Amino acid sequence: MIAVVSGNFLEWFDWTMYALLTTYLAANFFDKNDPQSALLSTLAVFAGGFLARPLGGLIFGRLGDRLGRKTSLVICMLMMGAGSLLIAVIPTYDSIGIWASVLLLTARLIQGIAHGGESGNAYTYLAEIAPANKRGLWGSSIMMTMLLGVMAATAMSILLTSIISEDDMSEFGWRIGFAIGAVLAIFALFLRRQAEESGFFEEAKAAAGTASVRVITRRQLVIIAVRILMLSLLTNVLYYTWVNFSSSFAISGKGMDPNGAYIATFCAQILAFIALPFWGRLSDRIGRRKQLVLWAVAVIVVVFPINWVLTSAPWTLFVSQPAFTDGEHGRTEVIRGHLSLGLRGGSGGVYSSTATAVTIPNPAIHSWISR
Numbered sequence: 001m002i003a004v005v006s007g008n009f010l011e012w013f014d015w016t017m018y019a020l021l022t023t024y025l026a027a028n029f030f031d032k033n034d035p036q037s038a039l040l041s042t043l044a045v046f047a048g049g050f051l052a053r054p055l056g057g058l059i060f061g062r063l064g065d066r067l068g069r070k071t072s073l074v075i076c077m078l079m080m081g082a083g084s085l086l087i088a089v090i091p092t093y094d095s096i097g098i099w100a101s102v103l104l105l106t107a108r109l110i111q112g113i114a115h116g117g118e119s120g121n122a123y124t125y126l127a128e129i130a131p132a133n134k135r136g137l138w139g140s141s142i143m144m145t146m147l148l149g150v151m152a153a154t155a156m157s158i159l160l161t162s163i164i165s166e167d168d169m170s171e172f173g174w175r176i177g178f179a180i181g182a183v184l185a186i187f188a189l190f191l192r193r194q195a196e197e198s199g200f201f202e203e204a205k206a207a208a209g210t211a212s213v214r215v216i217t218r219r220q221l222v223i224i225a226v227r228i229l230m231l232s233l234l235t236n237v238l239y240y241t242w243v244n245f246s247s248s249f250a251i252s253g254k255g256m257d258p259n260g261a262y263i264a265t266f267c268a269q270i271l272a273f274i275a276l277p278f279w280g281r282l283s284d285r286i287g288r289r290k291q292l293v294l295w296a297v298a299v300i301v302v303v304f305p306i307n308w309v310l311t312s313a314p315w316t317l318f319v320s321q322p323a324f325t326d327g328e329h330g331r332t333e334v335i336r337g338h339l340s341l342g343l344r345g346g347s348g349g350v351y352s353s354t355a356t357a358v359t360i361p362n363p364a365i366h367s368w369i370s371r
Contacts, residue, residue: 004122004195005145007077007188011118012149013156014084014111014181018046020157024174028092029100045105052112053119060117068197069125076114076121077192081185083111088178133284141280147273154266156180231292238299250310250317260314268321 018025022042030038056076064072086107093100123142156177164173247265250256283291306320 002191004073004126004192005141006191007073007080008118008122008142009145009149009152010077010181010184010188011080011115012146013153013184014080014178015049015115016150016153017084017156017177017181018049018087018108018111020153021174021177022046024170025087025104027170028174029090029104030093032093041101045101045108048105049108049112049115052109053116056113056116056118057120058116059113061120063117064121064124069121069128070192070195070197072117072121073125073195074189074192076117077185077189079110079114080118081182081189083107083114084178084185085182086110088175088182141277144273144276147269147276151266151269151273153177154262234296246310246317246320250312254310255312256314256317257312261317264314264318265321268318272321 026038026042030041032038060072060076063075084107086103090100090103090107126142160173160176161169247261250261251258279291310316310320
């Protein structure tokens with residue numbers, strides 16, 4: 001389990017570093033004479049990483065179903081670390097021109113593919129090695145390390161901007177975070193190479209020669225795909241709206257103090273982190289589907305009141321976020337239950353990554369509706 005969650009932590013650390021250091025990346029890898037276009041281009045590259053995730057889910061999901069979850073997870077970790085290292089050493093736009101932008105896009109696509117492959121295989125591997133009566137609890141560790149990765153990247157950004165001057169930060173300081181991510185990837189890679197393959201996969205491979213055996217019809221697969229896609233879309237839209245975008249909306253739309261908004265968001269992440277194991281244990285006791293239904297009903301009841309209550313006071317932002325984070329982990333065990341062993345990594349990863357990619361324009365839509 002440690003091998004899986006350590007890699008998941010690092011992947012989210014690297015992924016979040018890009019989002020937090022966007023302004024520095026824009027100044028170094030695009031034309032400085034047009035700062036607004038440079039920022040938009042940097043965000044477009046960020047979106048490109050999301051669009052690459054379904055491809056990663058397809059490639060590494062099928063690889064995990066055929067050759068093993070461990071093999072797929074090791075390669076994903078290699079690619080994520082390579083992407084971070086590439087970003088850390090790319091020459092600036094002033095040095096090599098448009099090739100700096102091309103290399104940045106290449107690094108992000110590599111990371112996007114790795115991230116898409118990571119999601120399906122990590123959840124599947126962890127569910128297959130977990131005791132039957134603790135799958136919800138073990139599954140919550142994925143969301144916990146995701147939040148830890150996000151918080152670690154946030155803390156790293158705060159630390160760097162606190163001890164390095166603005167000029168030095170723009171010149172070279174931003175590279176430190178990506179370099180640290182690349183170094184940590186070596187440690188995570190070592191842990192994953194030492195991990196054992198899923199017992200479920202080994203048993204199926206020994207019995208049939210390969211774990212990738214089709215046991216359902218195409219029509220059944222389409223029905224399952226729609227269910228998984230819609231379930232993933234629900235949780236992703238809520239997560240990226242209320243956890244990723246809500247602080248920016250509170251600042252620009254409600255006049256909230258930026259420092260207060262970031263502190264409120266950070267505290268909400270801590271609370272969500274603490275609560276996740278309890279949600280996981282609850283799903284073990286009452287069942288995954290029942291927990292998801294209860295969570296969905298609660299969201300329907302509170303989403304509009306919370307949106308109306310959100311003001312310039314940071315506490316209103318704080319109370320809105322944990323509820324929309326903690327429903328996420330229950331989805332993965334339901335998805336796993338829908339799929340046979342030979343389809344879990346590939347199908348689950350593709351559908352979940354596709355749902356994530358579809359949520360890219362969600363912040364823009366939310367801004368337009370809120371105007």
